[in-house]
Amino acid sequence: MHFGGAYEDEIIGKAYDGRLMYRFVRYVLPYRWVAVAALCLLPLSAAARLAQPWLMKTAIDEYIVAGRMEGLPLVAAGFLALILAEALITFVEVCLLQYLGQKVMFDLRMELFGHVQRLPVSFFDRTPTGSLVTRLTSDVEVLGEMFAAGIITVVGDILFLAGIVGVMLWINLKLSLVTFAVLPVLIWVAFTFRIKMRRAFREVRARLANLNTFLAETIGGMAVVQLFNRQELERREFSRLNAGYRDANLPVITWDASLYALVETLSSVAVGLIVWYGGGEIVSGALTFGALVAFIQYIEKFFAPIRDLSAKYSIMQGAMAALERIFNLLDMEKDVSPSPRPSAEGVSGEGGFPVDTISFHDVWFAYKDEEYVLKGIDLTLRRGEKVALVGETGGGKTTVTRLLSRFYDVTRGSICFDGTDIRELPLPELRRRIGVVLQEPYLFTGTIGFNISLGDEKAARRIKEAARLVGADRFIEALPKGYDEEVRERGVNLSAGERQLISFARAVAFDPEILVLDEATSSVDSESERLIQEGLRALMAGRTSLVVAHRLSTVRDADRIAVIHRGEKAEEGTHRDLLAAGGLYARLYQLQFRGQEDT
Numbered sequence: 001m002h003f004g005g006a007y008e009d010e011i012i013g014k015a016y017d018g019r020l021m022y023r024f025v026r027y028v029l030p031y032r033w034v035a036v037a038a039l040c041l042l043p044l045s046a047a048a049r050l051a052q053p054w055l056m057k058t059a060i061d062e063y064i065v066a067g068r069m070e071g072l073p074l075v076a077a078g079f080l081a082l083i084l085a086e087a088l089i090t091f092v093e094v095c096l097l098q099y100l101g102q103k104v105m106f107d108l109r110m111e112l113f114g115h116v117q118r119l120p121v122s123f124f125d126r127t128p129t130g131s132l133v134t135r136l137t138s139d140v141e142v143l144g145e146m147f148a149a150g151i152i153t154v155v156g157d158i159l160f161l162a163g164i165v166g167v168m169l170w171i172n173l174k175l176s177l178v179t180f181a182v183l184p185v186l187i188w189v190a191f192t193f194r195i196k197m198r199r200a201f202r203e204v205r206a207r208l209a210n211l212n213t214f215l216a217e218t219i220g221g222m223a224v225v226q227l228f229n230r231q232e233l234e235r236r237e238f239s240r241l242n243a244g245y246r247d248a249n250l251p252v253i254t255w256d257a258s259l260y261a262l263v264e265t266l267s268s269v270a271v272g273l274i275v276w277y278g279g280g281e282i283v284s285g286a287l288t289f290g291a292l293v294a295f296i297q298y299i300e301k302f303f304a305p306i307r308d309l310s311a312k313y314s315i316m317q318g319a320m321a322a323l324e325r326i327f328n329l330l331d332m333e334k335d336v337s338p339s340p341r342p343s344a345e346g347v348s349g350e351g352g353f354p355v356d357t358i359s360f361h362d363v364w365f366a367y368k369d370e371e372y373v374l375k376g377i378d379l380t381l382r383r384g385e386k387v388a389l390v391g392e393t394g395g396g397k398t399t400v401t402r403l404l405s406r407f408y409d410v411t412r413g414s415i416c417f418d419g420t421d422i423r424e425l426p427l428p429e430l431r432r433r434i435g436v437v438l439q440e441p442y443l444f445t446g447t448i449g450f451n452i453s454l455g456d457e458k459a460a461r462r463i464k465e466a467a468r469l470v471g472a473d474r475f476i477e478a479l480p481k482g483y484d485e486e487v488r489e490r491g492v493n494l495s496a497g498e499r500q501l502i503s504f505a506r507a508v509a510f511d512p513e514i515l516v517l518d519e520a521t522s523s524v525d526s527e528s529e530r531l532i533q534e535g536l537r538a539l540m541a542g543r544t545s546l547v548v549a550h551r552l553s554t555v556r557d558a559d560r561i562a563v564i565h566r567g568e569k570a571e572e573g574t575h576r577d578l579l580a581a582g583g584l585y586a587r588l589y590q591l592q593f594r595g596q597e598d599t
């Protein structure tokens with residue numbers, strides 16, 4: 001069994017939270033005139049709806065019953081005009097509200113995306129991608145729903161209901177009181193059922209989330225499923241989740257249908273009461289026939305908004321929960337970069353001098369709490385030098401490179417460029433100087449050319465030159481569309497070696513002075529291996545490079561090798577020195593690199 005049914009995202013809370021709404025109003029303010037226009041239209045549409053039964057009463061009492069047919073066409077025309085006016089006003093109202101909603105949602109999505117882009121890498125370590133996507137899509141969408149059906153139209157509904165009550169009381173007090181007898185039951189039914197439905201609906205969302213996660217995982221890992229003949233097992237698991245989803249939907253359907261049926265019944269009961277009581281009133285002459293018809297029509301108009309009010313209450317609850325989650329995300333601290341201090345001027349700015357020395361001083365680092373992965377690392381790289389990091393897996397090599405590019409900041413100690421702490425440099429400036437080649441190259445959907453330049457203008461001018469330098473041009477030019485060939489999702493239509501070469505070309509195109517490289521551990525065939533080695537050499541030439549090395553050629557070519565063992569620098573020296581010393585490196589060499597000598 002893969003899934004227990006846990007889904008963290010749904011919070012049931014208040015339908016109105018002043019603190020959240022106050023903050024949210026800021027997003028509506030730029031479009032306040034649209035909101036004001038929509039608000040102004042609400043009483044108009046309410047009045048148009050209210051006037052229709054009244055006109056009906058007039059038509060019956062003053063014309064039909066009285067036998068005065070000459071004025072009737074005019075009343076009928078008035079009735080038609082009212083219906084048209086109501087339709088037109090509602091149309092404009094809906095358009096305005098939806099327009100407002102779309103504008104606000106666009107702004108919120110932009111702000112969220114901009115914010116997410118600047119969150120520190122550690123945030124993405126602990127946050128599942130799926131939940132972030134949800135924030136930017138469905139949570140924002142729920143707010144849109146609030147505009148379409150929620151907050152502003154509630155004002156209209158309340159106005160309308162108050163209007164109906166007023167008119168009914170005015171027509172006939174006693175008859176109104178008889179009608180309102182069903183009101184408490186109606187309100188109780190509507191809200192109780194909504195709460196039940198919301199609980200049931202929450203279960204549906206949880207089951208759907210499980211189904212989606214399972215599907216995403218299984219489809220993503222279909223090759224493994226097929227290779228290990230896991231189809232039957234996966235089918236059974238899917239059947240279990242699918243049944244869970246179906247069964248969770250049943251209560252929602254039942255509650256919804258019951259609510260509808262009950263409201264209809266209550267409204268019929270109210271009509272029945274009126275016919276029974278109103279009939280007597282007509283006979284006694286206290287009520288006209290037209291007033292009775294108008295009453296029945298008002299009752300019908302009365303029940304629909306009350307039923308909808310409970311639905312809007314649910315929408316508002318959902319919107320408050322979404323706002324809470326969106327604002328929580330916006331309140332996450334952005335990247336770790338402080339503004340540069342004056343002392344950083346030497347290496348800062350577009351025209352800054354090249355860095356002469358990169359030095360790690362007693363660097364300690366823990367991903368969480370006091371669990372140190374790096375313990376007192378000292379390391380110096382001089383301009384143009386290639387330093388290789390080697391060591392057993394999990395020792396902390398990649399972490400050293402992450403600290404240099406400031407994916408994370410050191411917990412203790414410092415990393416300096418010519419004596420200036422890198423935390424004092426503006427982050428974009430630091431990242432411009434450093435080119436990072438990750439172990440798993442990440443390719444985007446787009447052309448090969450775009451994947452090399454990533455849309456940067458300067459880099460775009462160097463696409464071909466960069467590809468040529470690292471030896472990627474041969475395979476790219478052999479493709480039917482060359483540099484315009486589309487890369488499919490994460491580069492599935494390219495081989496591992498080709499993806500590597502593209503990532504080298506990307507680094508060269510950006511022409512960084514410092515290179516941080518995490519060599520891929522995946523083995524490729526010997527021809528690709530040769531190409532990659534050549535590419536690597538070209539990439540590192542003339543650049544200060546810090547490389548997590550898994551290839552013999554890289555370690556041999558390095559000016560110095562640092563052996564990272566359980567978070568500490570155990571040894572440092574050239575390949576020859578370290579071999580001669582017969583320590584950790586010598587052992588590692590025997591185990592790890594020796595076999596590569598044949599290739």
Ligand SMILES: Nc1ncnc2c1ncn2[C@@H]1O[C@H](COP(=O)(O)OP(=O)(O)OP(=O)(O)O)[C@@H](O)[C@H]1O
Nearest residue numbers: 125367368373391392393394395396397398399400
């Ligand atoms: N994002 C992270 N959050 C928490 N712990 C992490 C994270 N990344 C790595 N670690 C832990 O830090 C330690 C060092 O990891 P690191 O990736 O630096 O090792 P490495 O020497 O590069 O290993 P390899 O050669 O297998 O790539 C490991 O114990 C790992 O579990």
